[in-house]
Amino acid sequence: MIGGPPLLDVSGLDAWYGDFQALFDISISVGEGEVVAIIGANGAGKSTLLRTIAGLQPRTAGSLTFDGAALAGVPAHRRVALGISLVPEGRRIFPSLSVEENLLVGAQASRPGAWTVAAVLELFPLLGDKRRRGGSQLSGGEQQALAIGRGLMANPRLLLLDEVSLGLAPIIVRRIYEALPAIRAAGTTVVVVEQDIGQALRAADRVYCMLEGRVALEGVPAELDRDQIATAYFGVRA
Amino acid sequence: MTTANNLVQGLLLGGLYAMFATGLSLMFGVMRLVNLAHGDFAILAAFLALVIVDGTGLHPLLTLAVAVPAMFVLGYLLQRGLLNFAVGGDGLAAVLVTFGLSIILQNLLLELFSADSRGLDAGAIEDTSLALGRLNVGWFPLLTLVTGAAVLGGLQLLLARTRLGRELRATSDDPQTAQLVGIDHRHAFAVATGLALATVAIAGIFLGTRTTFSPALGPTRLIFAFEAVIIGGLGSLWGTLAGGMVLGVAQTLGAQISPGWGVLTGHLVFLAVLAFRPSGLFGKPVTT
Numbered sequence: 001m002i003g004g005p006p007l008l009d010v011s012g013l014d015a016w017y018g019d020f021q022a023l024f025d026i027s028i029s030v031g032e033g034e035v036v037a038i039i040g041a042n043g044a045g046k047s048t049l050l051r052t053i054a055g056l057q058p059r060t061a062g063s064l065t066f067d068g069a070a071l072a073g074v075p076a077h078r079r080v081a082l083g084i085s086l087v088p089e090g091r092r093i094f095p096s097l098s099v100e101e102n103l104l105v106g107a108q109a110s111r112p113g114a115w116t117v118a119a120v121l122e123l124f125p126l127l128g129d130k131r132r133r134g135g136s137q138l139s140g141g142e143q144q145a146l147a148i149g150r151g152l153m154a155n156p157r158l159l160l161l162d163e164v165s166l167g168l169a170p171i172i173v174r175r176i177y178e179a180l181p182a183i184r185a186a187g188t189t190v191v192v193v194e195q196d197i198g199q200a201l202r203a204a205d206r207v208y209c210m211l212e213g214r215v216a217l218e219g220v221p222a223e224l225d226r227d228q229i230a231t232a233y234f235g236v237r238a
Numbered sequence: 239m240t241t242a243n244n245l246v247q248g249l250l251l252g253g254l255y256a257m258f259a260t261g262l263s264l265m266f267g268v269m270r271l272v273n274l275a276h277g278d279f280a281i282l283a284a285f286l287a288l289v290i291v292d293g294t295g296l297h298p299l300l301t302l303a304v305a306v307p308a309m310f311v312l313g314y315l316l317q318r319g320l321l322n323f324a325v326g327g328d329g330l331a332a333v334l335v336t337f338g339l340s341i342i343l344q345n346l347l348l349e350l351f352s353a354d355s356r357g358l359d360a361g362a363i364e365d366t367s368l369a370l371g372r373l374n375v376g377w378f379p380l381l382t383l384v385t386g387a388a389v390l391g392g393l394q395l396l397l398a399r400t401r402l403g404r405e406l407r408a409t410s411d412d413p414q415t416a417q418l419v420g421i422d423h424r425h426a427f428a429v430a431t432g433l434a435l436a437t438v439a440i441a442g443i444f445l446g447t448r449t450t451f452s453p454a455l456g457p458t459r460l461i462f463a464f465e466a467v468i469i470g471g472l473g474s475l476w477g478t479l480a481g482g483m484v485l486g487v488a489q490t491l492g493a494q495i496s497p498g499w500g501v502l503t504g505h506l507v508f509l510a511v512l513a514f515r516p517s518g519l520f521g522k523p524v525t526t
Contacts, residue, residue, distance in 0.1 A: 056414060080420035092415040094408045104401075105408045109420030154420060 013062035040210035083157035106153030113155025141172035252483030253383030261434030277460030280442030313435030347453035471521020
């Protein structure tokens with residue numbers, strides 16, 4: 001971890017998804033400037049964790065601290081203003097807004113910073129000739145790029161990316177991940193939830209692996225071996 | 239000639255119906271909330287205008303300057319304080335709450351103003367007309383249509399071109415994701431209701447000038463507003479204007495056959511649209 005107090009600190013977090021408990025005693029911390037990947041099987045609680053950090057899902061125990069301040073009781077839209085942006089699973093593009101309007105609405109929180117419509121279109125050239133296009137008329141990869149761009153428009157300090165590569169062709173996934181260094185260079189800390197373990201290990205400084213709502217493994221990709229990851233991922237010895 | 243004249247009168251009446259329908263359509267569009275008290279708010283605005291006219295001697299149309307902002311504020315507070323708790327779910331809670339509001343409003347107005355029919359006197363503009371060949375077009379109905387078109391056009395511009403409009407459309411698409419971009423959806427909902435009551439206030443004051451009104455008149459107006467929205471097609475503001483005109487024409491032509499048939503003919507046209515073109519004249523085809 002890079003020195004100094006963590007930008008995001010989650011400790012002892014419990015959360016429920018409807019009638020069953022999805023997160024048990026989760027503790028993670030993310031330093032400013034890091035790229036952290038959260039991997040795990042379907043239903044491990046990765047998305048619930050991101051949604052809880054973004055304020056869409058209530059926590060029942062534990063604490064969330066962002067830049068030293070507790071997030072308890074701060075509603076989701078205020079967390080955006082503090083600098084936390086979640087790019088949700090399934091992209092969730094606004095269908096009745098054009099590509100450009102989807103980006104502009106991302107700047108609703110009026111945080112100052114480097115990201116503008118022009119900067120996002122430069123980052124994702126595949127959107128460039130489609131700015132007047134309706135949000136619902138895009139391919140999956142274009143929607144994912146637009147969703148990330150919309151998240152960046154808030155000039156977040158912490159960008160949460162949920163299931164980035166789900167349902168996308170490998171070449172598109174590569175193109176999306178190619179944008180990561182530029183996002184990082186702009187000073188943004190990134191937490192990415194990813195089912196593609198190889199992709200996650202290549203992109204991240206640190207990895208957490210979740211299993212059945214708990215953190216099963218934490219480490220630096222270079223120091224983790226396949227057996228450790230397989231055990232943490234599937235819960236059995238491979 | 240009578241038919242041509244009635245056709246024109248019907249089209250002009252459509253402007254009034256469209257004004258009634260806009261707010262209903264807006265609230266449903268942004269938060270899937272059916273406001274059964276919509277007509278009663280129009281009547282409330284008409285009584286508000288009456289109080290101002292009685293108190294200050296102001297021209298009824300000038301009371302718009304006070305009544306419209308007042309109704310916007312009322313709508314905003316109503317949504318924040320009450321209706322936001324009824325949004326979501328299967329929509330039944332909102333129907334029950336607004337039905338209750340409708341009863342409360344009617345009885346409140348009855349207590350305050352009695353059941354007598356009242357009217358707003360706009361003076362000369364009410365009974366002078368513009369002669370177009372052999373047609374006579376009343377200045378006031380013409381003003382009503384122009385105002386209705388301006389209200390719809392203004393709202394259309396607001397939704398399509400401004401930051402607030404973007405905010406409302408995004409919230410309408412997906413309230414949860416709207417929060418993720420920093421929109422306070424409860425505030426957006428409240429602004430939508432504020433705008434809805436502001437537009438229905440204009441409608442109510444034009445109605446009160448055109449004809450007489452009494453505390454129990456709201457539900458009838460609500461039905462006409464519903465019919466205009468459905469005929470025109472949900473989600474299309476210009477469709478709502480067209481729907482209002484179709485309804486207006488149906489009513490005046492029906493009344494030409496027999497005075498009792500006016501409202502009935504309107505209902506029949508509405509039912510025919512529901513049966514043969516349920517998405518309305520300009521609505522997108524119903525997919526769910």
